[in-house]
Amino acid sequence: MTARSLVVGPFNRVEGDLEIRLEVEDGRVAAAFANAPLFRGFETMMLGKAPMDALTITPRICGICSISQSAAAAAALGAAAGQPQAAQGALATAIMHGVENLCDHLTHFNLFFCADFARPAYGGRDWHDRAVARFTAMEGSAVRACVEARAQILHIVGLLGGKWPHTLAIQPGGVTRAPTMRDRIRMTSTLSSFRRYLEDTLFGAPVEAFAELESAAALTTWETGDAGLFMQIAADLDLGRMGYGPGRYLSFGAYPLAQGRAFAAGLWENAMTRPVDTAEIREDLSHAWMHGDTTHPADGQTFPDEDMQDPAYSWCKAPRLAGQTIETGAFARQVVDGHPAAIDLATSGTTVLARVAGRLLEVARTQLLLESWVAALKPEERFMAEVSLPADGAGEGLVEAARGALGHWIRIEGGKIAGYQIVAPTTWNFSPRDATGTPGPVEAALVGAPVLPGEDTPLSVQHIVRSFDPCMVCTVH
């Protein structure tokens, strides 16, 4: 038996800093330890501030998913006040949030994930020349097309929210700007040019054709567009049998509208979906550089251990649902929402392929949702409900960021923030071990990954880690 230890990192092309320690035996990963080597302390800074300041400060946790943070903060404040957003305000929020999530998926696919297929190590594969032309970092034709299409669709957020990133318009009662009929027409035309990009470039077919795929086989044998190129590569590299997740999928439900959430909330396991009880969430600190006990986030605190003592190895806390690890993200969302192709894939386990395919499905479905939402905007109605925050109270704000379930828990005492805890999607997916020694989802997914002789940054590890689309700045905040 040969054994060695490897530290993989820094991982570029992920949001934030990440380092993974691998124990390798006989050419396979035997154990993995994910370290989020960055900590900023947002939860500590929130204490003593005016509750409404959460709307400005927490989005700055992340420049990629700032609307998700903004929507979660607004939802937590709204929950504390017992007042939902005005129906049209919720719709405008969903439009902004949907655009951001769509952009995140495209960034991940084109800029962060597929670039690895252009590596020289894959030279000679029959798809390699196309991968180089399309996905080479910063230069590939797909990369450029994506950056341009993204900038265009973000006009919608600009129009409704004034600026992106770090939009200020989303409030507990709704949004600060009631769009006019002219705005609605403009957004409609932006969406139709974005549809053209998706149909010409990403799918090579009508958006509906991709969104309505009904089986794993139909999805994984898709042939056209960059989605088709990916499926060809995935089949050749066997990405459908790499990086297995825990098989438990959590979604808080995306886009809360007056008529309910557009993508359902739930926990899917063994072909069954059940409601999520957030009272079952605990953040375990046994392997995080944090002082304190395992608690529910509503009672959580953040005291960093500046001595960084063993056995802890990350700034990331370890959230568990009913004591178990769960996976969250676009694929989880599609499974929980009952998309037939996603469920079909999930029955054979979540893998690198499933995670990427889940995002592609969601891109198609989100485009369709956005089109219907813009058509449903009624400029004459109210976009903001009156909200008065209690001097003492608490609230839970649950949303779905591009990368999965995001929760904010606020406690207000004497008109000031007395507690603020955030559990981000990557906190779930990249959590360290818990008190029972159970590794976090990505740590478990890496076990068994092949490491070729002489590989310092094993390609399999790159694919598995990136398939989760980690956002480390959100993870540790």
Place this chain on the structure above:
Amino acid sequence: MAEETDLADIETFYDVMRRQGITRRSFMKYCALTASALGLGPAFVPKIAHAMETKPRTPVIWVHGLECTCCSESFIRSAHPLAKDVVLSMISLDYDDTLMAAAGHAAEAAMKDTIEKYKGNYILAVEGNPPLNEDGMFCISGGKPFVEKLKYAAKDAKAIISWGACASYGCVQAAKPNPTQATPVHKVITDKPIIKVPGCPPIAEVMTGVITYMLTFDRMPELDRQGRPAMFYGQRIHDKCYRRPHFDAGQFVEEWDDEGARKGYCLYKMGCKGPTTYNACSTVRWNEGVSFPIQSGHGCIGCSEDGFWDQGTFYDRVTDLTQFGVESNADQIGMAAAGVVGGGVAIHAAVSALKSAQSKAQTSPTPSSDKEA
């Protein structure tokens, strides 16, 4: 110049653009756009074109500390569809944590190579800042505190760009009690010219404008006393706000989505910090000129000003009416704007001026006067 012989084997900007498939026509259009973005007249278009055809491109190393990547996000979404292509290809981002292909040791080697190859000639762009508490342990990159990577990359840099509020001032992560002791770049690197491009994030066009200026003219643009490029930070949001007539007429939004909000009245009473914030949002606007926060019905939070994160709540109205001083400051601003035009012509002293400016008090929001140019 000795510098040019050192760099003789490096492509020109134009070579790089041609290689990226950018047409001559697009190139000229880009030069014209750049000139107007920088406030330079049409006479400067051929000068910019000539500089880009003949100068070796300036290498750029872009590093990330404690931050949220919003600056990069803003940057890759810059105004003219060509601008991001051109600028991205032009600076080539010889090293960029977020966008580059390499990872792990290969990435670290790429950074070392770039530093050695372009010693003294590259621009270091910093996004985020180093946390200094506990010997920098709150931000570890490649096994070492980010502050070490920053110092290492800064040592042989020609100049440093501090992107955004994090690198310039600390930003929200430096909010009380500043748990990690997040520290702006200029407090750690004291022996290099530093240009601050604050904002959370800065406007894309401001970022591309600043970098194009530096690459084209091989020097820094004129800076104000806080070290910000005066061409973009010389005026307050309030001075060019399209809602300003409502302020003057005393017409205010009193609560969200009220009649005044629908009519686009002034947001001063809703806590707008436009009257005390120097930035180009109300002129350049965001997301390719679509809008800016005030246009979305929310007040400005002053994200390009030092300490914006710890000034009481964001929804309190600005009460310091002496600082307000609308009319008197407008005169000073007029003078500064005139200074920018002169600055475009002869800015050779900007670097040393910046050094002296850095040692001055950083408290005054007054734009630079002509004695600094």
